Amino acid sequence: MNKYITKLSEISSKPKRMIVGLMSGTSLDGLDIALCVCDANDIKVKQFRSIPYSGVLRERLSGIQSREVTNTRELTLLHTELAIYYAEAVRKALMDWTVPLEEVDLIASHGQTVYHAPAQTKTDLNATMQIVDGDHIAQKTGIITISDFRQKHIAAGGEGAPLAGIFDEAVFRHKTRHRLFINLGGIANITWLPSRESGKEVVSGDTGPANTLINEAMEKYFDQPFDEDGKVAASGKVHSELVRYILLEPYFRKPLPKSTGQEEYRLKYIEELMQGYGIECSGKDLVTTLTSLTAQSISRVVDEIIKDEPFECYVSGGGVHNRTLLKELRERLTKGEFKNFDELGIPPDAKEAAMMAYFANDLIAGKGSVIPGVTEQNIHFGKISLPW
Template identity: 80%
Template structure:
């Protein structure tokens, strides 16, 4: 028997596993690394760090992400280059945390989404592509690596996103209280978690852009990767007409569950929309307007999925650090009691990396999960790469 198959069997039988979760979102801001202890009683974050991408790497990824056409050579090279980058980052982190490589049971790598094509933009076929090769990570670290979690979702008839709803329901759903979880990455997604005792269904989906348009505008007009603390947005004036025209886009009228990506929300399209309607605004006003667009699209989505008069709200993702964005979200969802995500036992910035560890744990030792609205059959997400 392959010794790694035997080892995988041993890992599966353990009461708990030490798993490194890796996540890089569509914001292209860097790699999140979460060292997690996963068992039947839940998931615990032992260590966490986030490593910013270099400007060069960010630009390479931006050049291929969500593009109708791209260079096949660069796509192929990044598939391997990023894997080597991930492997080195994991090795360095474990060294700093004084955790021997051989003590880690699994690495769970989401990879970098380069194109997301759900059925509404792809003639009825659900497809999504994440690069970063699991075999390279496994070979370089000597740790069994799980990856490519979204493909089973599409293979089973889902859209590949968001996966957060499954994770949120199993980890954060409360027995008696209603909760709303919002994640502000490149794209914003939310999960409505009615109390278990209510018997009501969980609702999840993407609301539209979170940071992606803001970041594009900051990079183009201010030569900065993002709007730190929302300072640029705070210095500008919201162009209400521009926001209104963007919110007329078909995606915002689609009912939940739904998913989208940067393929549908690019700064170039917003600028074409402005030109077509004769809208002029300063660069600061554009950032302010795109920030308000995120807040308004989220609040509209919340209004569509629940009429509850009170619920707790927990926000994660990079956009959580944008004070201007968070201020408007709080104003537009007055029924919510906004609470610190850390109260749920997981750091806000670590949530999606922890989610990868969660799915890896289930892949090797769990029963799988149904995909709401798609299949009641329990599905395991991810692929397994052995070190040898």
């Protein structure tokens, strides 16, 4: 028998597992690395770091991400190159944290999303693609690697996203308190967790763009990868008419659950809309307007599903550092008590990397999860790569 099959059995029998979760979002900010300890009922982040992608790497990834036509050679090369990059980053992080490789049970790698294609009609297929090969990570680190989590979601009948609702319900749902989780990555997603004792259903889904349009506008008009602290957004004016026209688009009228991606929301689309309606907007005002778009698209969905109930609100993802965006969210979500995500034992920047560790742990030692509205049976996510 392959010795790593035996090792998998031993890992699954342990009361706790040490797992390195890896996440890189559609914003192409970089690689998040979270060292987690997982058991059947809990997950704790022991160490965390984020490694920014170089300008060259971001440009290469941007050239293949969310494109209907792309360079297949570059796509193939990055599938392997990023895996080697991830493996080296994990080895260095563990060395800096003085954690021997042998003490890590699993690596959980989300990979880099290059295209997300939820069905547009009843006859369409749901599809999504994340590159970064798990075999290369396992081979370079000597650690069993779990990857490609979204494919099972689709194979079972879902859209492949968002996975956050499943994780949020399992880890953060409270017996007596209503909670709202907002994740501000390239795309924004929310999870509404009514208290367990309420008996109400969990609702989760993507609300629309979060950082993706803001970042594109910052790149074009200010030669910056993102709006640091929301300073540019704070200095401009909201073009309310443009926000209104964008929110008339069909996606914003669809009920949750739903998913979307940068394929639907690129700056070119916004500029074409502006041209069509004869709207002129400075770069500064456009960043301000797109920031408000994110807040308004989230608050509209929240108002529809929560109504008048008070709730705790936890925000994670790169957008948590955009003070202007958070300020508007607080102003619009008046029933929410905004709480510090760290109180939950997971830093807000580490949430999605920790989520990957959770799904890896669940695959190896858990009971699986139901996909709300899709499956009645429990599903396990991820594919297993052995080192040798």
